[in-house]
Amino acid sequence: xxxxxxxxxxxxxxxxxxxxxxxxTGQSVLNTPLVKVYSVAQLRSxxxxxxxxxxEAHPGLxxxxxxxxxxxxxxxxxxxxxxxxxxxxFRRTVEPTIDRIGCGHxxxxxxxxxxxxxKKHPFRPFPVDVFVLDNKLYVRENRSTDTTVQRGSELxxxxxxxAGTLLSHFYQxxxxxxxxxTFKPYVxxxxxxxxxxxxxxxxDSTAQRLTLRDSTGKIRTLTFRPRPDxxxxxxxxxxxxxxxxxxxxxxxxxxxxxxxxxxxxxxFSDRDSSVAILKVSSFTGGGxxxxxxxxxxxxxxxxxxxxxxxxVRGNLGGNSATxxxxxxxLADKPFQAYKEVDAPVRQVSFNRYLxxxxxxxxxxxFFTHKTPEGAFRRSGVTGIFKxxxxxxxxxxxxxxxxxxxxxxxxxxxxLAKHNAVGRxxxxxxxxxxxxxxxxxxxxxxxxxxxxxxxLRLPLYKIVLAIPGTDKGxxxxxxxxxxxxxxxxxxxxxxxxxxxxxxLKK
Numbered sequence: 001x002x003x004x005x006x007x008x009x010x011x012x013x014x015x016x017x018x019x020x021x022x023x024x025t026g027q028s029v030l031n032t033p034l035v036k037v038y039s040v041a042q043l044r045s046x047x048x049x050x051x052x053x054x055x056e057a058h059p060g061l062x063x064x065x066x067x068x069x070x071x072x073x074x075x076x077x078x079x080x081x082x083x084x085x086x087x088x089x090f091r092r093t094v095e096p097t098i099d100r101i102g103c104g105h106x107x108x109x110x111x112x113x114x115x116x117x118x119k120k121h122p123f124r125p126f127p128v129d130v131f132v133l134d135n136k137l138y139v140r141e142n143r144s145t146d147t148t149v150q151r152g153s154e155l156x157x158x159x160x161x162x163a164g165t166l167l168s169h170f171y172q173x174x175x176x177x178x179x180x181x182t183f184k185p186y187v188x189x190x191x192x193x194x195x196x197x198x199x200x201x202x203x204d205s206t207a208q209r210l211t212l213r214d215s216t217g218k219i220r221t222l223t224f225r226p227r228p229d230x231x232x233x234x235x236x237x238x239x240x241x242x243x244x245x246x247x248x249x250x251x252x253x254x255x256x257x258x259x260x261x262x263x264x265x266x267x268f269s270d271r272d273s274s275v276a277i278l279k280v281s282s283f284t285g286g287g288x289x290x291x292x293x294x295x296x297x298x299x300x301x302x303x304x305x306x307x308x309x310x311x312v313r314g315n316l317g318g319n320s321a322t323x324x325x326x327x328x329x330l331a332d333k334p335f336q337a338y339k340e341v342d343a344p345v346r347q348v349s350f351n352r353y354l355x356x357x358x359x360x361x362x363x364x365x366f367f368t369h370k371t372p373e374g375a376f377r378r379s380g381v382t383g384i385f386k387x388x389x390x391x392x393x394x395x396x397x398x399x400x401x402x403x404x405x406x407x408x409x410x411x412x413x414x415l416a417k418h419n420a421v422g423r424x425x426x427x428x429x430x431x432x433x434x435x436x437x438x439x440x441x442x443x444x445x446x447x448x449x450x451x452x453x454x455l456r457l458p459l460y461k462i463v464l465a466i467p468g469t470d471k472g473x474x475x476x477x478x479x480x481x482x483x484x485x486x487x488x489x490x491x492x493x494x495x496x497x498x499x500x501x502x503l504k505k
Contacts, residue, residue, distance in 0.1 A: 032121075033114040037084045042450035044081050047094060049350065050455055051078075053446055054101075057348045059461030060439035064102040064178050064472045073097045087114055087451050092199060096172040102472065103458065104177045104406060104433065105440045111452030126194040127210060127224040130155050131488060132185040137163045138485050139212070144224050150214050152489050157211035157221075158197070169200040176432060177410075178472030182403030183432030186314075190404075264288065266295040268302065272503060276302070277309040277496075280326070283318030283408040289325055296329050296391040306395040309499055310416075313400050313428065317407025320441070320462070324385055326412055330397055331387045331419040336465035337411075338382050341441055342375035343368070343459050354457070356444035363442060378441060378460060397424045398502075400495045401477060405431040407438060411464065413475045418466040425502070428481050428495045431474035437462035 051074045054061055061070060077097045085093065091108050098106055110118070128149060129141035137155040156163055167188075173196060176183035188196065211221045263282045269275035276299050299305050310326075317323075324337040346364055348354060368376045397420060399413050410433025417424050441460035448455065463470075479502070481494050 033087060033111065033117045035086060037086055038090065038451055039084055040081060043085055043090055044078060046090070046448040046450045046453065047078055047081060049353065049446075049448060050094065050098075053348070053350050053354075053455065053457055054106075056350075057343070057345055057459060058101075058103070058106065058439070058457060059342060059344055059459060060103050061101060063439070063461070063470075065100070070101065073100055087111055087453060088199065088202065090451055091453060092173075095199075098455075099172055099175045101175070102178045103439045104175050104180075104183060105438060105443050105456065105458040107175045107456050109445070109454040109456065111447075111454065113452060126197070128155065129191070130193050131189045132167065133483065133485055133488065135164065135167060137166070138488075140489065146222060146224065149212065149222070152215060152485055154213040155210060156213055156219065157209075159201075159209050161201075166197070166200075170196040173199055177406075177434040177438050177474065178470075180403075180430065180432060180434070180472070180474050182430045182474065183406060184403070186403030186432060264291050266298060268305070271500060272307070273304050275307045275309060275499070275503070276305045277311065279311045280409075281315055283315065283320070283322045283412070285318070288319075288322050292326055292329060293391075296388070296393060299393060300391040307398065307499075307503060308393050308395060309398045309400065309496065311400040311496075312405050312409040312413060313402040313495070314404035315406070315409035316404060317409050317411075317433070317440075320408040320411050323408040323412035324415060327415045327419060328385050328388045329392055330416055330424065331385070332421070332423075333419075334384045334386045335415070335419040336382060336384055337415055338437075338462060339465040340371075340375070340463045341378040341381045341460050342371065342463075343377075343461075344375060346370075346376045350446065353449065354444050354446045356442070360442060360444065360459070382465075395423070398499045399424060399426045400499075401426055401428040401431045401475065402495075403429060403432045405474070406433040407440060408433075410434060410474055411437065411462070414464055414466060417475060425479060426475060426477045427479045427498050428477050430476050433474055434470065435464075435473060435475045436466065436468075436470035437464045 055074075074097065077094055080093055081090075087110065091110075095108050098108060109115075125143050127142075127144040127146075128139045129143060130137045131140045139149060139151055139153045139155060142149040142151065154163075158166060167185075170188060171181075171184045174184045174187050209221055209223050211219065213219045263280075263285055265279045267277045267279075269277060278295060299308065327335070327337070346368060351357070354360070363378070364376075367379050369379050371377050397416065399416060401413055405413060405428075410431040413426060413431055414435045417426055439458040439461050441458070441462060443456055443458040446455045446457050447453075479498060481498050483494055487494055
């Protein structure tokens with residue numbers, strides 16, 4: 001009797017604390033996906049399905065780590081599922097293991113119920129917008145009513161947790177290819193700091209106490225009240241990080257899309273008439289091949305243009321065949337893009353939980369053949385690409401990259417560098433996607449039957465046909481460019497400045 005009474009008291013306290021958390025964020029969290037608790041049996045059942053799916057069908061599960069290591073991680077994670085958890089707690093427990101695999105296309109996402117609730121009840125804004133630089137945090141924008149908070153101040157701690165502690169927690173939940181570390185800070189710098197704070201630490205994401213160091217070196221700890229307004233719904237969400245980039249919205253004839261928001265643009269430099277700048281923000285969406293054709297035709301007409309800048313910074317990918325097509329405008333000779341695009345199995349045993357059923361059926365039965373090694377290869381992908389004859393660019397090419405150059409964009413960078421040798425110079429930072437390929441091509445979502453949490457599961461291993469061996473990193477820049485906090489705050493483009501500097505030599 002005493003034990004049951006104690007349990008009831010603990011339960012009431014648990015609900016009361018969540019109620020207070022909801023009041024702090026201006027939300028009622030009772031009976032919502034935020035606090036719904038799943039039993040140990042339910043959690044273990046879902047996790048075992050994750051393990052089964054990955055061990056059976058993930059094409060790159062052992063790409064960077066041994067089978068024994070991965071099995072140990074799975075065993076250790078299941079051993080920690082010893083008490084009832086909410087959906088967020090379950091994801092917090094499992095995601096670090098998913099991240100350790102080294103696949104940026106594999107991740108956990110919120111259930112449909114969680115996503116729906118978040119859209120209706122977004123969390124309050126964080127007091128400041130921050131960016132990551134050299135494993136430190138800086139204020140990019142003051143969102144609070146305290147006007148003494150300076151842009152560029154270093155954020156030392158949030159609610160007593162140091163910046164280093166925060167980042168080490170956040171990085172456990174951001175999957176990247178191999179051993180790459182540039183993709184993780186890039187993700188946080190797209191406005192997702194609040195999102196990952198919530199994922200890592202729960203409903204106290206409004207962050208009341210911030211410890212800041214200003215430009216004079218003065219350190220202050222400030223306490224903030226949540227602002228009454230809400231964050232605008234955007235890709236800044238716990239439930240989904242879109243990779244590759246989602247299809248760009250079609251511009252309205254009444255409201256044209258600003259130039260800087262266009263998915264792809266061609267401009268000619270005002271500073272140097274020999275320079276053309278091709279910005280490709282995504283390899284997703286229609287009309288790209290026509291855009292490339294028109295762009296290189298326009299470049300060819302300007303006989304004076306002998307230097308081409310291709311900017312794929314922040315390009316999260318899309319159609320890899322389209323990215324390879326862009327390389328044909330630069331390549332010196334015919335080239336093979338892919339050595340293999342292989343799946344370990346033709347049909348998965350957990351098909352009822354996996355999305356894209358019709359698409360996968362079509363590919364599996366009509367566009368896949370078995371290799372002598374026993375893998376199932378996408379048909380026609382290992383063929384030879386021929387360079388474009390008309391309007392092919394033969395001058396110097398500067399490819400601008402950063403941690404957000406991912407998936408198909410990283411494939412483009414790698415193929416361009418290896419197939420226009422001596423003419424392509426990569427400038428910036430290591431790409432977020434792997435130099436030797438990734439796991440993707442088809443990446444449906446699997447819905448776990450108990451919690452509704454979704455696992456994104458790539459089905460094909462892509463290996464590029466380039467010399468050397470895969471060391472688990474992205475394309476390294478030929479000319480590295482390092483940013484400072486002041487350069488970021490003043491919106492300086494140090495990468496393009498490096499291009500002009502090189503042209504003067």
